[in-house]
Amino acid sequence: MERIIDMGGQRYRYRNLGALMAQATPLRSGDELAGVAAQNAEARAIAQWALADVPLADFLNEALIPYEDDEVTRLIMDRHDRNAFAPVAHMTVGDFRNWLLSHQADTATLQALAPGLTPEMVAAVSKIMRLQDLILVASKCEVVTRFRNTIGLKGHLSTRLQPNHPTDNPTGIAASILDGLMYGNGDAVIGINPATDNTSAVTTLLKMLDEVIQHYEIPTQSCILTHVTTAIEAIQRGAPTDLVFQSIAGTQAANEGFGINLALLKEGHDAAQSLQRGTVGQNVMYFETGQGSALSANGHHGIDQQTLEARAYAVAREFSPLLVNTVVGFIGPEYLFDGKQIIRAGLEDHFCGKLLGVPMGCDICYTNHAEADQDDMDMLLTLLGTAGCNFIMGIPGSDDIMLNYQTTSFHDALYVRDVLQRSPAPEFQQWLEAMSIMDPQQRLLVGQQLPAAFQQALSP
Amino acid sequence: MTKHITAQPSAKADHASPVTPNPWSRLKHYTDARIGLGRAGHSLPTEAHLTFQLDHARARDAVHQPLDIEALSTLINERQHRAIPLHSAARDRAEYLKRPDLGRRLSDEAIQHLDQYRDTHREDCDIALIIADGLSARAIHDNIAPMLDTLLPRISEQGWKLGPITVVEQGRVAIGDPIGEKLKARMSIIMIGERPGLSSPDSLGIYFTWAPHSGRRDSERNCISNIRPAGQSYAAATDLLIYLMLEAERRQLSGVQLKDDSIVDSQLGDGRQGNLLLPH
Numbered sequence: 258m259e260r261i262i263d264m265g266g267q268r269y270r271y272r273n274l275g276a277l278m279a280q281a282t283p284l285r286s287g288d289e290l291a292g293v294a295a296q297n298a299e300a301r302a303i304a305q306w307a308l309a310d311v312p313l314a315d316f317l318n319e320a321l322i323p324y325e326d327d328e329v330t331r332l333i334m335d336r337h338d339r340n341a342f343a344p345v346a347h348m349t350v351g352d353f354r355n356w357l358l359s360h361q362a363d364t365a366t367l368q369a370l371a372p373g374l375t376p377e378m379v380a381a382v383s384k385i386m387r388l389q390d391l392i393l394v395a396s397k398c399e400v401v402t403r404f405r406n407t408i409g410l411k412g413h414l415s416t417r418l419q420p421n422h423p424t425d426n427p428t429g430i431a432a433s434i435l436d437g438l439m440y441g442n443g444d445a446v447i448g449i450n451p452a453t454d455n456t457s458a459v460t461t462l463l464k465m466l467d468e469v470i471q472h473y474e475i476p477t478q479s480c481i482l483t484h485v486t487t488a489i490e491a492i493q494r495g496a497p498t499d500l501v502f503q504s505i506a507g508t509q510a511a512n513e514g515f516g517i518n519l520a521l522l523k524e525g526h527d528a529a530q531s532l533q534r535g536t537v538g539q540n541v542m543y544f545e546t547g548q549g550s551a552l553s554a555n556g557h558h559g560i561d562q563q564t565l566e567a568r569a570y571a572v573a574r575e576f577s578p579l580l581v582n583t584v585v586g587f588i589g590p591e592y593l594f595d596g597k598q599i600i601r602a603g604l605e606d607h608f609c610g611k612l613l614g615v616p617m618g619c620d621i622c623y624t625n626h627a628e629a630d631q632d633d634m635d636m637l638l639t640l641l642g643t644a645g646c647n648f649i650m651g652i653p654g655s656d657d658i659m660l661n662y663q664t665t666s667f668h669d670a671l672y673v674r675d676v677l678q679r680s681p682a683p684e685f686q687q688w689l690e691a692m693s694i695m696d697p698q699q700r701l702l703v704g705q706q707l708p709a710a711f712q713q714a715l716s717p
Numbered sequence: 718m719t720k721h722i723t724a725q726p727s728a729k730a731d732h733a734s735p736v737t738p739n740p741w742s743r744l745k746h747y748t749d750a751r752i753g754l755g756r757a758g759h760s761l762p763t764e765a766h767l768t769f770q771l772d773h774a775r776a777r778d779a780v781h782q783p784l785d786i787e788a789l790s791t792l793i794n795e796r797q798h799r800a801i802p803l804h805s806a807a808r809d810r811a812e813y814l815k816r817p818d819l820g821r822r823l824s825d826e827a828i829q830h831l832d833q834y835r836d837t838h839r840e841d842c843d844i845a846l847i848i849a850d851g852l853s854a855r856a857i858h859d860n861i862a863p864m865l866d867t868l869l870p871r872i873s874e875q876g877w878k879l880g881p882i883t884v885v886e887q888g889r890v891a892i893g894d895p896i897g898e899k900l901k902a903r904m905s906i907i908m909i910g911e912r913p914g915l916s917s918p919d920s921l922g923i924y925f926t927w928a929p930h931s932g933r934r935d936s937e938r939n940c941i942s943n944i945r946p947a948g949q950s951y952a953a954a955t956d957l958l959i960y961l962m963l964e965a966e967r968r969q970l971s972g973v974q975l976k977d978d979s980i981v982d983s984q985l986g987d988g989r990q991g992n993l994l995l996p997h
Contacts, residue, residue: 286815289815290815423749423948426747427990427991428747428748428991428992429747430748431994432741432748432993435752436744436750436752440756465992468995469992472995589912590814591815591817625776625777625779625852625912625914625915625918626780626852626912626913631770631773652750653750653751653752653754654751654752654754654761654765654769655769656750656751658749658916661912662914663773663915666751668754668756668761671759672760675759701756701759703737703739704737705738705740706740707741711994714994715740715741715743715993
């Protein structure tokens with residue numbers, strides 16, 4: 258449906274809701290590359306006025322990508338909960354922003370609302386919000402998930418320990434795991450990006466992580482970030498698999514580019530659940546996303562990258578994941594040009610995911626060809642911590658020697674926990690204390706000596 | 718006044734130092750990961766922080782350093798090959814970074830240049846060899862001479878006819894497709910500066926494509942990555958490339974279907990070997 262707004266004696270027309278959403282999106286290079294961005298700053302600001310006037314209910318009647326063409330649209334529409342939507346059903350996007358910021362929208366109210374919201378609604382409202390709005394509203398949300406520990410409770414911040422090595426060398430990986438554990442990291446997951454998708458190699462890594470977790474009785478879970486089909490095969494071969502990983506996107510076409518569809522994700526989910534390896538819960542999926550992935554896979558349908566990213570969370574939500582990670586600065590400057598764009602995107606993704614009821618974490622990261630540096634990452638880290646982000650990455654010295662990008666370090670996690678009074682997952686915190694890695698005030702204890710249980714690592 | 722500064726901000730942690738070193742720092746022997754950095758409170762010690770800043774500066778410089786066309790042409794001529802300098806459709810680095818599509822296409826001048834070459838050189842070739850800056854000109858400057866000296870003799874050994882060596886500014890991997898097509902080459906090899914890592918600003922990548930033409934998908938190429946003095950050796954990269962080319966000639970294709978799936982279960986162990994976290 259065409260939409261029209263008259264502003265300052267000028268008439269502005271939008272071909273359809275998707276075009277309006279794209280023009281209202283804060284500037285980013287990926288939308289310019291796709292040719293969907295507003296022509297100039299004024300056009301963008303006017304599109305935001307027009308978007309604020311759109312009733313939320315319109316998103317249920319006007320699919321951005323046709324229902325017949327796209328299984329993600331079908332998932333969003335078919336799963337929409339009209340009863341949960343009722344409290345905001347009469348609102349426009351602009352009203353919805355006001356209501357979200359109001360004291361009426363508290364934690365319990367937002368949790369009850371989540372099944373009534375679609376990705377397009379939350380993406381729309383995010384486009385007319387400042388960073389402080391995104392932070393304030395997200396900080397009111399609470400999405401808690403469980404496997405061998407409890408992630409996402411208010412006042413807690415977890416980390417993925419990411420011990421990547423360019424050749425999957427077991428000693429090199431073990432050295433990075435030790436480093437991370439001694440810095441109190443690893444409660445979200447110990448997760449490796451393997452150098453190969455080979456099922457046997459993946460199985461070997463799964464066994465390695467399983468033995469470490471069992472030997473030290475660490476209340477955490479492992480994951481090898483390989484294609485879902487490889488994980489299913491590994492499970493069939495008896496590999497000790499905690500979490501099944503997959504990169505996902507917000508359109509059927511982009512997911513096909515990843516070699517997946519909803520049926521395959523369900524198969525992966527069911528395979529992991531059949532093992533019943535969780536002790537306090539059975540959230541068994543780990544998803545990664547990122548703005549720009551749909552354009553990169555040539556499956557964007559003329560929709561802006563932030564809206565498509567929010568649609569990926571509807572895919573995630575369907576499979577009750579333990580962790581959803583927006584890998585915000587990994588894709589490169591053709592999608593998010595600089596620190597400013599990366600920071601905003603990270604906060605938008607976290608906000609949209611949380612409102613939809615998804616356990617959002619963020620890989621706060623950048624590549625060396627983006628206009629960004631450690632100062633930008635410190636800003637995003639501090640802001641996401643304030644917003645109540647469920648988890649971040651932890652890697653030795655911020656340097657991923659396998660994927661060639663920079664993400665947050667073990668030290669960074671301690672910084673943000675200290676400055677914002679956040680703790681690790683409660684079960685993991687108890688373990689850190691029992692192992693004499695941290696004291697009850699969350700100060701690291703490890704000095705000249707390794708804790709007793711770990712001394713064998715340095716014995717010849 | 719001149720003061721000589723030693724580049725060791727906190728040379729040794731002693732009793733009075735606010736830095737807590739990590740007793741496992743000797744495990745650095747097993748990985749390039751930045752483990753065992755120690756801590757000041759919970760934060761990075763000065764030395765580790767400044768090391769990171771210096772490495773990031775080097776990686777940034779590698780992205781923005783221009784390709785030295787003249788030196789590369791000389792180097793190629795010295796090896797008895799013709800060098801053709803070309804430019805992609807991306808005018809400068811800023812445009813290159815924002816518009817990956819332009820880095821995959823030749824500029825109008827470059828197309829003319831190749832057409833003129835073809836007017837006077839009608840003979841087809843087996844291999845189009847392309848050198849492109851990609852995201853690190855430094856990777857080319859540091860690695861191209863030893864890489865060519867290892868590879869070129871192996872190519873002549875196989876009896877393959879090498880076309881002119883093109884040197885492309887602001888090029889991405891897929892620019893090898895229109896070049897290979899214009900030169901009527903049966904295969905293309907592109908040597909390109911990879912996205913620089915913090916610990917690897919000098920990493921060279923090689924992409925191989927059978928029957929190059931515009932519109933080839935990335936899944937139709939094979940990649941050999943991380944070629945640099947501290948990474949994959951020139952000899953190992955050459956061995957793998959020659960293997961892929963022979964296989965491609967036999968099967969008349971390249972890409973995922975040529976995937977080197979040579980890992981066998983017996984090489985992998987059970988996950989215990991080398992795992993220093995388990996009792997040994």
